[in-house]
Amino acid sequence: MTKLNRKIEYSLMALQYIQQRQPSSKVTAKEVSDSVQAPFDVIARVMQIMAQKALLISEQGASGGYRLNQDLKNVSLFQLFEMIEGPTALVKCISEDGVCDNETSCNVASPLKSLNTKLNTFFKNIPLSELLAGEDSAADSITTNGERAKDLNHV
Amino acid sequence: MTKLNRKIEYSLMALQYIQQRQPSSKVTAKEVSDSVQAPFDVIARVMQIMAQKALLISEQGASGGYRLNQDLKNVSLFQLFEMIEGPTALVKCISEDGVCDNETSCNVASPLKSLNTKLNTFFKNIPLSELLAGEDSAADSITTNGERAKDLNHV
DNA sequence: TTTAATTACGACTAATTTTAACGTATTTAT
DNA sequence: ATAAATACGTTAAAATTAGTCGTAATTAAA
Secondary structure, eight states, X not given: OOOOOHHHHHHHHHHHHHHHHOSSOOBOHHHHHHHHTOOHHHHHHHHHHHHHTTSEEEEOSTTOXXXXXXXXXXXXXXXXXXXXXXXXXXXXXXXXXXOOTTTTTOSSHHHHHHHHHHHHHHHHTOBXXXXXXXXXXXXXXXXXXXXXXXXXXXO | OOOOOHHHHHHHHHHHHHHHHOSSOOBOHHHHHHHHTOOHHHHHHHHHHHHHTTSEEXXXXXXXXXXXXXXXXXXXXXXXXXXXXXXXXXXXXXXXXXXXXXXXXXXXXXXXXXXXXXXXXXXXXXXXXXXXXXXXXXXXGOOOOSOOSOOOTTO
């Protein structure tokens, strides 16, 4: 349960790196992969995805790179999950309709659906800015109350 | 992110079946596997684990079976996770100490550790009784506030 | 006391998912 | 032109998960 996808990790690392470097400085995938000691290909890939999804802006060409396109206050962890992994769910039968061939005999479908919703809410209430806040100890200030992290429109 | 382990699913199915059948009636693994149309071996296995962990009581022999040994109000979803999967974490470096060979270059260790804690709290606040309550719509009443699901001592 | 039903548990195989690597194309500053 | 970077599809390897098989131990009942 709840193991973090490696791609998500790399995304967070990249965002953290960009955020810490400068408000809006340009950063290359190589720079990030060197810094966090992760395979270049994978870092490059997730940054491309984040650019596709408008979280980053990419500039191609010789002195290209990426920069933030959104205030991380307005992007939730849930949104990052969806960007990188696409729509997911606790169990397949929730996301893919009609996949579960024994919905009649399944006695936990409704509980799991409800749990899935709650969990999504949990992640929706964590803005990336808060998750990544402060390299070391500041990150402990995460709370899950109230509403934050407004929806991104074009993701 | 957050895909539910199949074993956990089966555990929940078994618990749901037991709970719905009778407060404390005896139930066999076969009965459960037939009812929820899951492979007998796997159902049997998770029920054995739950018996080991004192969530169920098992009776061996010809007319043996399982029954609840705990009020599900006092057992959290988090505890079930730990029973079935053992200690887990969002990322390996949290659980296994010293596994992460580049802790120095990792810029998200602290945020993820914090997130991991929050998530554990989330699951600790969901008693199995609440998760499994009401076959159909009643399960929507899950909330995550306040403290519930006291610790089990011998797990 | 044999038989049948059941829990108990380890080991193995198969399937799926995840992760990483490769190859090639495109863009653009120099 | 060239070099450095993004873009992206395909494939291969690794790891994890899911399921099966085999066998032992326990116990009620015939």
